[in-house]
Amino acid sequence: MKFLLNLYLNAAALPGQEFDHEQFLAAAGQAGELISGHVFADPSISAVVRVRDNVVTVTEGPYLPTQDHVAGQYLVDCENRERAVELACLISSGEIVGVEVRPLMDSAGMEM
Known part of the structure; x- marks a missing residue:
């Protein structure tokens, strides 16, 4: 099964923050x-x-004003979700506020 691990970073972190994920990368x-x-x-x-009623709008900047944003993935x-969560637990950085573990779906809505 494929999972996307989204890394959320506090917006107050310095731009270009380097991540130390050696344990995760090794495992x-x-x-x-x-x-x-x-x-x-950034x-x-x-x-x-956004497309609403066939009208396209383009807004500069982040989607939502928030303290946290997706910084990487x-x-x-x-094999399963439990293993993906186990790997996510190995991602450690003082600036990472959370790791979202999300399964990927194919076009038929089936988990990949």
Whole structure:
């Protein structure tokens, strides 16, 4: 099963904050469960696209004004949700306020 691990960072953290996830990377890498990982740019340079009643609007900046934002993600392929949660527990950084473990679905709505 594939899971997306979204890393939430406190907005007060310094831009370009480096993450120390050696335990996670070692465990997921050695088990062959790590597919990919990405660090996101600061949300202040993002854009949000909305379509309502066939009207497109583009708003500059983050989706919602909040203290926390998604700062990065890992894609893992694990046997089950419990293993994905176990790997998420290995992601440690003083700036990370939480890790969301979300299963991926295919276009038919089935877990991948």
